Amino acid sequence: MEILRRPGVIIFLVLILAFGLRVYHSDTHGLYLDEKYTLVISQGIVMEGANQKDVFFTPGKTTFTPREFWKEKTLGDFFEANMRGDIGNSPAYYAVLWLWMEIFGLSDFSARFPSVLFSTLVVGLVYLFVRRHFRSEPLALVSAFLAAIEPFFIAYSHMARNYSMSFFLTLLATHLFLLILERHKTGKPVAGLYVGYGLTLVIAILSHYLTVTVFLCHGLYALLFIRPPRRWLPFALTAVAGIAVVSLWFIYGGGTYTFRTLAYQAQLYRSVALTSPYQNEFGIILPATLANVAQKALPVWADLFIFSNGAGQMDMLGIRNMAIALLFGLVAAGLVHRYRRSETLPLAVSLLFPVLLLAGLPLFTVPNLKLVVLAALPSLFYLMVLSLRRNTSREQKPLIVFTILLAVIPTLFLIVMAFRNGHTYGITQRYSGFSFPYTVILVALMLRQLVRMPTAIKAALGLVLVLQGYYITRLLSQIYEDRDPKYTYFTVPRGPNPHYLVAQRIKELYTPGDTILYPSVRLNFRDEVEKTYWPYSVQDAQLTNLYLPKDADYIQRLDTTDVNTIRLVKARSGKEIVLFDLKGKRHRY
Known part of the structure; x- marks a missing residue:
């Protein structure tokens, strides 16, 4: 077993695990609507034929052939397909997918395989990111393992959409951003890194517009921690140059209708939210009241962390049950705080702590052990905060703040936009998925603190995490079977395409x-x-x-x-x- 103690071997095994979890069943189920648009857009075809008038709509012409359908496409066709099919979003992803399928052919498996690869690369980059910037090999390995089994990453690796590519690019941009700051401290050349950062910024934004939330975090970090202010200048120039390149897409490319379409969609969804929030073709869209936004955002917040995944489902758990579980959980977290410096616990406390986690069971109206996990969350989040305070050096404090910003800003942005647009449609996990690489790091820090706690607390919370592991395994099974609406959008499994x-x-x-x-x-x-x-x-x-x-x-x-x-x-x-x-x-x- 000596070989398993080598970090290189362990990360290799983690990457094999990540790839296996992602490629498994990746082409079992038929394409859903957005993936269908992905395929036609990547081939320069407008869904419903707006740029195929000569194929389908020529007066007097009643038949067509594959040869006519596949006639050579122009760059303008690709722009129009992207504009009409995806509001001009993600041209970089469609370009990558077009090139991929030119080499490997057009099939459902081929269309989804880039997502499998980018999602696996995210796991490897998480490892490199933590090892380099947090200076901890064990923490890097744990973070990579958590990224490997994260259900969100696995589910979206099965989709021929831009998300996995965007998650990788934003993490890469953050890595380059920190490397630049590191080089400035050591006096090493940084020009090449600025070029790489600028290119990554451009490709990331052109892979998904909401990646700007990650670069917003970069700007906030610069304002908070980069001194003197003159060091902001090269970042500002890089950002301006990158945005200038991106703006060409909005002026001359398929992004020309993006802002007009976004304004139209905001008005449409707001109207739907006010007139028919439950009976419409888009799903449930509610007016952006404080209660509705909180209800929609709670599961998004909970699912950001693998140990709280599923704990925000009010419709399944019940508000009363959740309140009881959290009440006992807060008392248990008080014990963790009281004895955080102790090596051993008094016998009474050792017995009381697990009892508090289970105390709500006789009071719950539904017999769901997920509520036991919910009761443990205050203690687990407290351990995360404790780890951030205890186990990071003074020079790492800015990095911790940066990680927290990256973990929460994308979701906060969605909430702000919900209030601005007047509806809850955009509050969805995939639009804040850029946060997941950083939340797995925070969870890894929590686990590092957990193993240092007194045995009774460590054992009780460890058993809760084992229980949560069962729920995660069940969730993965549902994802593979295509019957988890949270991630696959379906409750009845799709058949083959x-x-x-x-x-x-x-x-x-x-x-x-x-x-x-x-x-x-x-x-x-x-x-x-x-x-x-x-x-x-x-x-x-x-x-x-x-x-x-x-x-x-x-x-x-x-x-x-x-x-x-x-x-x-x-x-x-x-x-x-x-x-x-x-x-x-x-x-x-």
Whole structure:
């Protein structure tokens, strides 16, 4: 077992674990709506065909072929696809995905694999980040392990979306930011690091606009801790240069409609929140009252930390039960504070501490052991604060403050924007996911303090963490089975991608002269960005053609009298073969 004591071996095993947890089942379930947009945008195609007028909407032309569908796209096509399909967001991610699929081919697995890789790289970068800046190999290993098993990272590694890439880039930018400060102290050259930081800033913002919340934290850190003020200048110049480059996307690229669309969406969601908060196509959207924002934000805050994941679900646990658990938990945390310097506890206290964690069980209206975890949270968070106070040197205090800022500012930004826009739609975990690399560090610091506590406290809280480990394992199982709405958006598991299956059947059954018929439902456009040239949907035809050979001449046609079935009409007999019935299987979200 001597080999397991080598940090290099351990981090290698952690990375293997991380990769395995992320690649497992990554292509089992069909694409959900946002992933479908990812695929068409990355190929320079506008969903519903706004830049494919000659394919679908030419007067007198009733059929089309894969060869026509796959005609060569221009840079303008990519810009229009990004503008109409994702408000001009994430062009850097779509560029990476386009290049990836040019090399490795277009498939669901191929589309999701960059997310698997970036999410695994996050784990490795967490290790390097903590080892370099916190100067602790054990802390770095624990932080990397926590990042490896974090359900949020695993769930979003299964999505062909920008998030995993953005999480990696923002952590890399923070790493470069701190390296620059370190080089300034030692007098070493920093020009190359400024260039790297500026490029990372540009690519990060163009991978997701909300990455700006991380760079806001960088600015706050500079204002609080970088002295003298003249040292702000190179960072300011780098930021200005980076923003100037990004602004080109908003002036000349697919971001030209971004702010107009964001304003329209804010008005739309506010109207929905006021008129039909529960019965609409977007999910539950509530007016931004203090109570509604708190209710929506609580699970987001709780799920930021792996040991409190799931503890903010008021609808499942009940407010009364949560209040009872926290009341006993606060008393237990008082004991932790009272005996924080003791090596051993009096027998009465040793018995009382676990009793307090369990004392609410007879009073709860629902028999849920998650409430025991909730009762332990005040003690666990107190240990986190205690670790931050005790186990960091004076020169590391700014780093601790920086880590806390990075852990909370993205979610606070969402809350502020909710009040500004008048609705709760944007308060969701994926928009504050940039915080997770830093929360795993804070949890690792808490664990470091826990092992130094008296045996009774350590044992009781350790058992609670084992219980929470069971809940995390169950959550991962639900993610893999595609039935956890918090992370997968679905309670009924998706089947395999129906459009991919149809494409395989077409390649198997099609003979020259046959015709493929696609259902074409009537569309209701909300704004000019969504508007196309045809009042009926071409989405099922587009999504199937993604998986057909680019040089094929299969004859295809839209059928506006059918809304669900994709059919193959044999040329000789006129027989219709139902290739797939899409009713209830389009996986919209």
